[in-house]
Amino acid sequence: MFSTLISAQELAHIKDQAKLVIVDCRHDLMDAAAGKNAYDAGHIAGAMFANLDQDLSGPKVGSDGKFQGRHPLPQTDNLISALRRFGIDHDSQVVTYDAHGGMFAARLWWLLRSIGHSAVAVLDGGVAAWSALGHALQTESPQPALGNIEVRVALTRQVDVTQVLVSLNAAADQTFQVVDARAADRFRGENETIDPIGGHIPGAVNRFFKDNLDANGLFKLPQQLREEWLSKIRDPQSAVMQCGSGVTACHNLLALEVAGLSGAALYPGSWSEWCADASRPVATGPN
Known part of the structure; x- marks a missing residue:
């Protein structure tokens, strides 16, 4: 199990593992569409795309009418729905990556740990490290079956x-x-x-x-x-x-x-x- 970081070499070694789920978390704080555009142009084979604003964040204004910050945590039910849409099961090994040193991938890493899922790691070096091994990126988007991940005891x-x-x-x-x-x-x-x-x-x-x-x-x-x-x-x-x-x-x-x-x-x-x-x-x- 990988629970903090995974190298590009290690990911290549387990890439055909049945329970592996890869999630692309690329984003640009100045251009909300940049992450999805980069994903569409080419991503690691089999990777799903997680949108920081839509999947990994919640409403900026709470039910009490108070501002909660630019990227509040998503409501638990919404987070679980997104994770299941990515195909994540309770026993999946999840690998998250971005092109920014892990600054966005770490958000999903923390969120998964917040619902008790420990088998999640950030790809060290991101998509650049993967490409440096000579792996081509693909443009096809996977259509996984819905996952069964559920809330367990928080690790955060x-x-x-x-x-x-x-x-x-x-x-x-x-x-x-x-x-x-x-x-x-x-x-x-x-x-x-x-x-x-x-x-x-x-x-x-x-x-x-x-x-x-x-x-x-x-x-x-x-x-x-x-x-x-x-x-x-x-x-x-x-x-x-x-x-x-x-x-x-x-x-x-x-x-x-x-x-x-x-x-x-x-x-x-x-x-x-x-x-x-x-x-x-x-x-x-x-x-």
Whole structure:
């Protein structure tokens, strides 16, 4: 079973496995159609396409009328419907990939773990690593039978905006340490193009998700990731991962699992939800 990363060589070895389901998660935050267009132009044989906005996210406004961020988690019933449409069974080995270092594929990895499915891995290096082995991409879209995956005990933790706010108001609270996966300029509040309200949650530290990758776009080795993360966080059990909208934060959660540092939580609403309420505190500048 692959539960964190899978190399292109390993995927080639198991590509004919009956219970293998491959899901293409390519996306572009600036062009919502780009992912599907790339999939249609060529994808790994047998791969299904998961749309970040439609399949892997929920309504931006909750039933209470409050803004929940740019990419809230999908409602469980909707997520299960999408996963079954992809042909995922309770015993499927799922492989997710993208063309962006895993930043979108990690979202599906986390979502599957959130419903108790552990046999899911991100293709290290994405579609480029697959093509580098000489494998041609195909344009035919598979039509799998509906899967039977169902909700089991979650393998993840998450916190909401109220829990984050309460932790900030607790003078000696050691149960939260927020880690922001956005680029440093966004964290400091210097990129108004992407974040009209710039800055970060007070007390947060910055760990750009791309820092988990080496110069070749592959995940760093577990020991290196472990050393880097332990210089950033006190304890994974007290760490809360966030980003702009809860997507790239999953990349940091994946890196922690690779490093053997399990237990960190996701704040799904992340900065886009946090800064939507002017009463919530904002910090600028470096860590």
